[in-house]
Amino acid sequence: MQKLSPTFPEEIAQQFLDCFEQKFELFIPICTGYEGLDTIFELLWAFSRAQKELTAESDSNYLQIIEENLKKKVFSLLKIYETKITYHDFHELVKICEDTFKGNTFGEVELNACYNKLISKTLEQLAQQ
Numbered sequence: 001m002q003k004l005s006p007t008f009p010e011e012i013a014q015q016f017l018d019c020f021e022q023k024f025e026l027f028i029p030i031c032t033g034y035e036g037l038d039t040i041f042e043l044l045w046a047f048s049r050a051q052k053e054l055t056a057e058s059d060s061n062y063l064q065i066i067e068e069n070l071k072k073k074v075f076s077l078l079k080i081y082e083t084k085i086t087y088h089d090f091h092e093l094v095k096i097c098e099d100t101f102k103g104n105t106f107g108e109v110e111l112n113a114c115y116n117k118l119i120s121k122t123l124e125q126l127a128q129q
Contacts, residue, residue, distance in 0.1 A: 032125035033084035034118055036077075037093070041106075041114045043074050044097060048106040071101055089121065 017024045047070045054063040074097050082090055096114070100106040 030126060032122050033081070034122050034125065037081065037085075037118055038115065040074055040077050040081075040093065040097070041111055041118075043070050043077075044100045044106040045108075045111045046070060047074075048100060048104075048110075051103070052105075052107075067101070074101075085121075 012026065014026055017026065047067065050063060050066045050070075054060075054066075078090075078094060078097065081093070085093075096106070096110075
């Protein structure tokens, strides 16, 4: 069956829509540079959550492994955004990451605040284009 039908999603080009009597326009997403930052926020939340939940002495090694793994992922992702977002936003993001890994809480409130700021930044970028 897989050989007969392509995997989804199928990329639709304008030429696919030209055969219809009614004219359709394709939505073409605009890159703002802020796409994917939510992944960093979610990793920070996961780290903060692990710190909150893994408090027993027997959890310390496991927590250390989680911390090392998440730090590596977060700081690897940060390198990608260094040239994609504004200098101010990048350094603010680095500070949030460093503070979280030093023990500051990055819970649901902080996660939602970052999401809201990310949405605002994206809307600002779209308004300028």
